[in-house]
Amino acid sequence: MCAINTFPAPGPKADLEEGTVLSPRFGADGLITCVTTEATTGELLMVAHMNAEALARTVQTGEAWYWSRSRQELWHKGATSGQVQTVVEMLVDCDQDAIWLKVKVAGDGGCCHTGRQSCFYRKIEVTHGETRLVVA
Amino acid sequence: MCAINTFPAPGPKADLEEGTVLSPRFGADGLITCVTTEATTGELLMVAHMNAEALARTVQTGEAWYWSRSRQELWHKGATSGQVQTVVEMLVDCDQDAIWLKVKVAGDGGCCHTGRQSCFYRKIEVTHGETRLVVA
Numbered sequence: 001m002c003a004i005n006t007f008p009a010p011g012p013k014a015d016l017e018e019g020t021v022l023s024p025r026f027g028a029d030g031l032i033t034c035v036t037t038e039a040t041t042g043e044l045l046m047v048a049h050m051n052a053e054a055l056a057r058t059v060q061t062g063e064a065w066y067w068s069r070s071r072q073e074l075w076h077k078g079a080t081s082g083q084v085q086t087v088v089e090m091l092v093d094c095d096q097d098a099i100w101l102k103v104k105v106a107g108d109g110g111c112c113h114t115g116r117q118s119c120f121y122r123k124i125e126v127t128h129g130e131t132r133l134v135v136a
Numbered sequence: 137m138c139a140i141n142t143f144p145a146p147g148p149k150a151d152l153e154e155g156t157v158l159s160p161r162f163g164a165d166g167l168i169t170c171v172t173t174e175a176t177t178g179e180l181l182m183v184a185h186m187n188a189e190a191l192a193r194t195v196q197t198g199e200a201w202y203w204s205r206s207r208q209e210l211w212h213k214g215a216t217s218g219q220v221q222t223v224v225e226m227l228v229d230c231d232q233d234a235i236w237l238k239v240k241v242a243g244d245g246g247c248c249h250t251g252r253q254s255c256f257y258r259k260i261e262v263t264h265g266e267t268r269l270v271v272a
Contacts, residue, residue, distance in 0.1 A: 047234035092269065116230075126198075133228065
C-alpha cells in the first residue's frame with residue numbers, strides 16, 4: 001500500500017472508459033475535479049479539487065481529502081470544523097477526469113464555509129437576459 | 137443584451153459570497169466547472185467546463201453549452217446526438233467558481249458519449265487499499 005498515491009498513468013481511451021483500473025486524469029495543474037453529494041439525500045454539497053495525494057488519502061482513510069487551491073495545501077475536510085466527510089461511495093466518470101463522492105457529514109452536517117449546508121445556496125435567475133443571484 | 141457574455145469581474149469576498157451579482161471566477165484557462173444533474177431525479181449526469189461564451193449562451197438560450205477541452209471548441213450539448221439539455225434551474229457556489237445546472241434531457245435522455253445515461257457509471261471499490269472500477 002506504500003505506493004497507493006502513485007496512480008497508474010491513463011492508458012488508451014478504451015481502457016479509460018471500459019477498464020477496471022483507476023487511472024485518474026489529473027490536469028496540467030495536477031488536480032482532478034471532485035463533486036461531493038450527501039449520500040442519503042443526493043444534495044450537491046460542494047465542488048472541490050484533489051491532487052494525487054488527496055485522492056490517495058481519501059481512498060486510504062475513507063474520509064474526504066481535497067487540495068485547497070486558495071491555501072495551496074492538502075485539506076482534510078472537517079479537520080477544524082468537525083464537518084468530516086465519511087465516504088459512502090466513490091465513483092469516477094467516463095474519461096476519468098472527475099470523481100464523485102457520496103458522503104455522510106459529521107458535526108452539524110454542514111459543508112460550506114459560509115455556514116450553509118451546501119455551497120450552492122444561490123440560484124441564477126435570468127430576466128430579459130440579465131442575471132441575478134437569489135438565495136435558493 | 138449585447139454584452140451578456142462579458143460578466144463582471146469578481147469583486148471582494150463578501151460580494152462574491154453574499155451579493156446578487158453573478159461574477160463567475162473563471163480559472164487561468166478561462167474555464168469554470170459545471171456540474172449537471174437531472175432536474176427530477178437529481179442524478180449526477182456529467183461534469184464539464186464552460187468558458188464565458190458557453191455560460192452566456194446557456195443563460196441566453198436556456199440550453200446547456202459547454203467548452204469541449206478535448207476538441208477545444210464551443211459545444212452545444214446534444215446538437216449532434218439530440219440529447220439537448222434544457223435548463224430547469226441554474227445555481228452558483230459560494231465563491232462563484234462552480235455552476236450547477238439542473239436539466240431535462242431530450243432525445244433518449246442520455247448524456248454520456250459511451251451511451252450510458254450518466255458519465256458516472258463506475259464505482260471505485262477499495263479492497264486492502266487497492267482500487268478497482270466496477271460498473272455500478
